[in-house]
Amino acid sequence: MRKSLILVSLISILIASLCIPLNSVEAATKVKTTVHNYKGQQYIQLSGGNKTITAKINKTLKNHAVIAAKWDSENKKDSKDYYHKTTVKTMYNDNGKISIVHIDSSYTGGVHGLYFSTTYNYDLNTGKRIKLGDVVNTEDKVYNLFIAVSNDLLAKSKKGRAIFEENIYDIPLDANSKFYFYKNGIVIRFDPYDVAPFSEGFVDVFVNNLTLNKPVNITIPEPVIPQPVVPSYDVIESQINDDFEGYDEGNLYELSNGQIWKQVDYKYSYRYSYRPEVIIYREGSRYYMHVEDMDDAVEVVRIK
Template sequence: MKRILRVLCLVLINFLLISVASMEASAEVKTAVHTYKEQPYIQINGGDAAVTEKINQILKDHAISVAKANKAWKNYDAEYYTRNVKTLYNNNKVVSVGYVDGLKYNYENKGTYFSVIYNFDLTTGQRIMLRDIVDSKDKEMNLEYAISRNLQLKYSKGIKIYEKSVYDIRLTDSTPFYFYENGIVIRFYPSEIAEYSVGFIDIKIPYSDLNEKGTHKLISYLDYLRNHVTDYIDSKIDYFEGYRISSMYSLANGEVWEQVEPRFIMLPSYSLSSKVRIYKDGARYYLWVEDMADVVEVRRVHPE
């Protein structure tokens, strides 16, 4: 009788071990690259079947949208396509899939590239947005400070970061990011915060930086210029109604400056004879007009 019980116990233990191994195997999520009308996309397998189906449909829909857009852009002698797609992170709990899409006119040597990153909770199939991770004002301030610190380091190493971008951190819920083992990675497009030749810039932000107690307030770029930059020109402008790209600003000293930064900030009403200061920071020039809380990048058009 005892022998029979021992055999039954061994059978039960083996059954349990096999069941656990089977559950673990089914919970493991793998990814593979597929194509739809020459556009690559990621599909996952493993895990909960309903969750997998939900995620896969979203990932395939991206390729379908790109293919449709490419067909439309061909009428304008251009190509819209997915340059590459990668699984950026997968720990069987969350997965990050990154698409790099491009728009290129056939008569140009370079295209415009941007990244769409999908982060999913593999338990529910829900997309994870930046607001789900940066879910408080303190974390938002910590994130901006950490990005600024990282950009300052890159700038000091000679990477062609725009000076203003070091302090003017603009994040939205659609800002692309992906996970890594100890935090998140924020991605910036080519020419978004640095010269086009630099390409994409990925900045690692550890959870420890996000969750740090005692927040760091990032100063504005205007405050930085006022406190640290001594190379500037003071003048006045007869008529001013706000910042707008391609606007020409004629100063009282005879100089004319063109706004090259895509910023649009209009005053409630125009101002007359406002004070103006042109700061030179690195190789770039920035215009500040009295009563404005920001500066814009400009270039001098007269005298050349």
């Protein structure tokens, strides 16, 4: 009975966070991908398709390697044993969409390094970066996704994988969760510690399109949505740790307090400054960053 109540409550919360309308047309655009290196850091570049769209996507993809190289250099200044490394792979390139996944590893002391992934999904016809909420955009799909992921984690647990029991029903998913397209479906990507200990590495859950799109003949009661679990701070005042070159979706901003925040807004604005002051504040369950002398703020999520 308790698990059933948890399911209903969490599904209702996911519906509120994931149901984002999507109006797009499937495109026939397909591009070629090649792996490049920037100071030892991998990144992918696209060729073909709409030149303007391809150039925009390529800039974001290369920026990942540029930032990785910067972190690697800074880590090595502290110790010759420290490092930061990124590798990349094209996971999907069909039906006018592309999915590229970076895996970053960083070691700055301790028993083991830090590992995390970044998923880049794009509509090649529009250049729009696709979030999970753009794909899982109806109540039925939210319900189907939740049940499919829960069942998969339970099955993995029964086969001996060390899945955190509480996360089988309390799944860390929202509209910005990591995923990538795959043949006939999507894959939800969980980083180490998301739903399992470090020893389990990345946990991937495949959800096929038939499962995701099947009609659901149930009535979900009106949810009583609790306050989201968010960090204890509401406002952070700090400064960019080095050069700042404006806003761009996917940018990573390292602050002088050691935190790293990632821009999730599809917003671009160029302005150069050195170590500008920043204010990060919370509105509801979302965080926004305003950089000194910029005209507006952008939505960010903390990754470190």
